[in-house]
Amino acid sequence: MMMASPVRRRRCGEGMDDAPPIGTGDWPVPARDWSELPLDALVSVFVKLGAIEILMGAGLVCRSWLQAAELPELWRSVVMACHKVVDNIVDVDDDTVRASPVEPKINRDVLCAMARVAVDRSRGQLEVFVAMRFVTDQLLEYIGNRSPALKTVSLISCAGVSNQGFTQLINKCPMLEDLLLALCHRIGGRDVYEAAGRACPRLRRFRLCKRMLVSLLAEKPGEALGFAAMHELRTLVLIGSDVTNAELASVIDCCPRLESLDLMDCFNIVADDVLRARCAGIKSLMLPPRRREVDVDDEYESLSLRDCDFGSDSY
Template identity: 75%
Template sequence: MASPVRRPGSGEGMDAPPPTGTGDDSPEPTRDWSELPLDALASVFVKLGAIEILMGAGLVCRSWLHAAKLPDLWRSVDMARHKVVDNIVDIFGASPVDPKINRVVLRAMARFAVDRSRGQLEVFVAKRFVTDQLLEYIGDRSPALKAVGLVSCAGVSNEGFTQLVARCPLLEDLMLVLCPRIGGRDVYEATGRACPQLRRFRLRTREFCFAADRYSDGEALGVAAMHGLRTLALYGSDVTNDELAAVLDGCPHLESLDLSEYFNIVADDALRARCAGIKSLVLPLRREVDDEYEYETLCSRDVDFGGDSD
């Protein structure tokens, strides 16, 4: 007798479908991150920041290293907001976060970042480790620099800073926070002359401020030479009403002015009238000359120099 014909789809023979469900133990396909397009990798690296890239993200594989060298990635270099920087306490001491990182290493990282920008660096922000020599390196290789921020950089002097701004005619945004060797009327006047496109200047000269703490060197009169300013924030200096009047005369385009931590300013009706055209104005509390101030209120505030915009 002839064998019965086995029809396709009957669940037997070669035409039967493969089993499904929990019995399928075939491995899931793995994703090869090294094959991501360069533009996708660059988008990720931008969010990591310069220090994370130079500490290892750019060394994972050949394609990641290639992406980490794209000049567009290094237009903006922010080396002020990282835990290894915050934890470095002395000149040669390593960060407890990573014992391989100290100020010398951070300066080498900054030079790598400048080199990788290939002259396209526009923004440089750093904290604690910057020196005159590093600023010279940046200034010589960064003709497109538009924004500079230095925080607690005791290694930068007036001479080194002045040489940098002389090489940065396109500078639009300048931030100096607790840099004890930068300051004075001559320095700020030179900055105003060298950087005619400067639109925003934020300065904190010391952390705690009393009018008698130090003799005023007329630095506010130097700020008056920054004629194109739209935004000005000054903290910890000894500017007087007369000096402020000179600033208002020299900077007629001001739209934002913050002088909230000044003990010598008397916010009287005459001063408020002079500032009537300024859109965003923060003056000290109105007082008589003999009034007392609450130290904690005026001197201990956490001022954000990086989050605001014009």
């Protein structure tokens, strides 16, 4: 009967020269259990990811992640803009476009459904909503019915939103303080802006960015007078507006707390001494340098979206 040879205990450090170097992959590295991350850490991660990434699957990794992704405080701010998914929106009936794992293609209906989920998860605590391209009147109605605490709304290039849909939203947002309408050519008119002023008495900042050609071809006389109903404004930004000196004077008179006024590319404005005197009490003032002649036959847009500055200190 053979005797088992005794096992010799290796001395400390013996044979270390033969050990594989750290990081070569020869020895398995213990996997981190991400499901054990504390809740506050998960929330911090999700805030940095943003609404679209969470809704597209980041919140479905495990049960603890799903629980964190459903916390109402995580959905106080919903930003669905400046993302590759939004940039690559396709029409529902476009069968010629194939999905790519690098640049995923999603239609507007899917993004609207994602936005509804975000609103539901906020449980009435939604304060900031920013969206680009995909928003419809129906989505705004859904948001308005469930978001009484809404303070900031930014809509960029939302051709699916009409005056009716926009007005229905603001009539349900008495807490609104910050409003941006950038390149939304179906929203406009004196009555619409007056309605915003009446419905949102706390409105502090209003920014309007138009395409120059749209402004010239779809000019609505007296449209800028609607801004005068926003009596509590501190900041007014009009980019590509057809506002005149007389209209601007009325706005300034009706908005005594105005601190910042930006009239970039408002080429109906004549920056004369009379106007500058009227604006003397405004701390930050940007007037157009000179009148610019625009050929309506040119495919000219006065500004890019970056110039619209649709970011907000609130999100």
